[in-house]
Amino acid sequence: MIREIGKYRDGRIVYYVDDKTPSFGYIAFGVIDRGTNVLQARPTTICPQNCIFCSVDSGLKSTHRWAEYIVHPDVIVNGVVKALEVKGCSVEVLLDTIGDVLTYPWLIELIRKLREIPGVKSIALETHGFLLSKQLVDKLSNAGLDRVNLSIETLNPDKARFLYGNPAYDLRRVLESIEYLVKETPIDLHVTPVWLPGINDEDLVEIINWALKIGAGKKWPPLTIQKFNKHKYGRGWNLKEVSWSEFWRFIEKLESTLGVRLHWTMDEWGMHYARRVEPPFHRGELVEVEVWGRGWLRREYLGVIGDKSLIGVYTRRHHLIPGRRYLVRIIENEDGLLIGIVEKAIS
Template sequence: MKRRKNGTYSTKTGGSSKFRRRVFYIDHAFPLLGHIAFGIIDRGTNLLQVRPSSLCPLSCIFCSVDAGPLSRTRAAEYMVNIEHLAEWFRQIAEYKGEKVQAHIDAAGDPLTHPKIVGLVEKLRKIKATSVISMETHGLLLSTSLADKLDDAGLDRLNLSIDALDPSLAKRLAGANYYNIMRVVEVAKYIASSLKMDLLIAPVWVPGLNDEEIPRIIEFALEIGAGKHWPPLGIQKYEAHKYGRKPEGVKPMRWSEFYRKLEIWEQEYGVKLILKPEDFGIRKAKRVPCPFKKGETLRVRVVGPGWLKNEWLAVARNRVVSVVGVEGPPPVGRGIRVEIISVKDGIYLGAPL
């Protein structure tokens, strides 16, 4: 994957040329607050989401953000310079004035970043960093990479295992090349041989992997996951606007979900209904929002949008996604927009 003069990469994200998408390189010229797919997300706690890459090698059939080679909504992917990302984390953590957790996640899989180990190393060197955690589906994980992440200072790996049955695991991952048995072996190695903790985080998709969830609970307990934190984080499938919706699957009610977790808690003697405090997460000072919903302002277009009919823009040292547009982004041009959303520090603007 070679970098072009315009700051983008070209990459094939699937087995066919029709899945070719640009990977846009986010360097020091870009702010790292304001976008859902890259940079840093501050939701007003002592945990910051750190997103180095939006790429994903899988196309999970329940994916809430339509990630992977089979995405129908994405126009571009993003890859962030790790020095730039670590520096923004440091500045935001210092603003909060307390120890801050770095949770490396993605609207994809963070292991797609070629310098992911270096990112962990840089975050660990920041004085304000407390816990460093990371989530992955494990396709790109190996014992060698796990060793490097452990040495770099990763405290916990949240590993998404949605089925132990090989055929079902491939179906849920939307990828025939997904080898769950290989992922299982790496999980066993991490739990038995490394300092980092392991949390198994399946997504329960009703009607598809109901029988797999008890098996996954038993697996997590058998291998010794959860040395310092809960061993499992079972997630409820939700249907999202831009996410994939498996045919015939209807999200269960929260009351039903929690009732079943309570039954499994009694059966297996393990905590499954989790709260932020189980991970030391609490409210903390939030980075100020420089925009107000409904205000109009001028933004500068800097690149392609993440989704179709979007452009990437900047204003007031923040990223703004300009939605409802057509054609290639007029990079360098200033346009007027109305801010239509500022929720959780993710900024959307509509052109005027």
């Protein structure tokens, strides 16, 4: 079940998601299995930044969202255990979220619990680092975290505050914490800046040199440059987006100028395809859904199909009422992420 525990000034509801909730089916939280040995795990949607290029419109001034979620750690743990039963191989758990996972109040407890699961080979998290500190790095290390994927788009403090939409972003503390992480703990660092064409072209060179200088890539590749893409419900519609061929030309030029590698095979990442948790429902199928409350995006609702799966639900005409049941047609089930449209109310 979900329970309302707070509200943003803009009206967004914050829900607590309890431990009886299914782990699969919803993009905003829980576990996502895309058919490899890497499981995406999403225990929160909250973010303290407001990046001008955010692909999921997260953070302080979101315009598309009307709900946020904080999830009981066991929802993640149960999903990982279930996936392991299916996969027949060990997995990496990547805490990637549509917010920033460092805001998650039970992060250390969750990493400890994941560490105890036989078959979890590595645990990594993605962050922009707003909440990083040396003390937190020590806690993450003691809990058993293996890698941090740091998204950082500039080494200029003023530019960082602008790009990240929060005047409190303290770049110096983030860099110090990360350098401490690399030098003083076994945690590895993978640096993943987004290239914002015309905005941070030169900054990328500095970031690459910094990452290599401090020792990123102890065990995994040190750097990957991400492509900026415009998303229907993301921010950055006024920013420049380049084609994939232009993107790869830019990466190859950086590689040859700096003498570094910036893209990697799945093999080099230790990634491979693996059996997936099959979605219990198919596209076109009619299912009975209990609506629990708001979905993460405006007009979307969060529902559950028995104890089997979460689902994002839309309606053509009416508001949906939490606690009521609806007959829903599934229109999307890619990677087990279910989206449905209400056909009629049942109760």
